[in-house]
Amino acid sequence: MCILKNSLYQSHEIVSRVVCNGDIVVDATAGNGHDTAFLAKLVGAGGLVYSFDIQESALNTTRNKLEAENLLNRVNLIHDGHQNMMKYVNKPIKAAMFNLGYLPGGDHNIGTRGGTTIEAIKSAMELVVPHGIISIVVYYGGDSGFDEKNEVINYIKTIDCKKFSVMQTEFVNQINCPPIFVCMEKNA
Numbered sequence: 001m002c003i004l005k006n007s008l009y010q011s012h013e014i015v016s017r018v019v020c021n022g023d024i025v026v027d028a029t030a031g032n033g034h035d036t037a038f039l040a041k042l043v044g045a046g047g048l049v050y051s052f053d054i055q056e057s058a059l060n061t062t063r064n065k066l067e068a069e070n071l072l073n074r075v076n077l078i079h080d081g082h083q084n085m086m087k088y089v090n091k092p093i094k095a096a097m098f099n100l101g102y103l104p105g106g107d108h109n110i111g112t113r114g115g116t117t118i119e120a121i122k123s124a125m126e127l128v129v130p131h132g133i134i135s136i137v138v139y140y141g142g143d144s145g146f147d148e149k150n151e152v153i154n155y156i157k158t159i160d161c162k163k164f165s166v167m168q169t170e171f172v173n174q175i176n177c178p179p180i181f182v183c184m185e186k187n188a
Ligand code: SAM
Pocket: 028, 029, 030, 031, 032, 033, 034, 035, 036, 052, 053, 054, 055, 058, 080, 081, 082, 083, 099, 100, 101, 102, 103, 104, 110, 111, 112, 113, 116, 117
């Protein structure tokens, strides 16, 4: 078993260190519901997950997964873009997870976009509590292209270091553009 883990693993590992029973969190990209279910388990029966996606089919898959795992009652599924997060979330959050790109098994043309992703990251930065975490797994290359990755990576480098600590990790010698992991912690 490898010691160095991929971006998805790292995102789950860090988020699971901060999210506790009863917390409120955001899954900015529901997709097939894996991250929403992961978060729903972490927040427990007393917590709440706001889970966004622009595709009805993604939300249906997520709903089915949550129902099967008896987790639906702690998740608010929202059929809207994460850039509109502030319309729906009006309490401080412990963490927000972004898993960028297109829906696996879905239409590769309907993916996240740099402009709206950055708007949503800014909203999450407002909502997150001190020492809360924003995790972003950035898929790029192939059908995702490079625009969003370039915009997001350029943006995170401009964030005020007094307000957030921002970290980026990636494998530098793998083929096929392995996803990049970005993690932001709000400073106290
Ligand atoms: N986290 C998911 C999981 O656990 O299966 C995978 C997410 S998938 C890589 C990206 C998702 O983002 C797609 O389902 C896509 O529809 C969604 N998406 C694209 N633009 C969006 C937006 N502006 N707001 C919310 N979701 C968006």
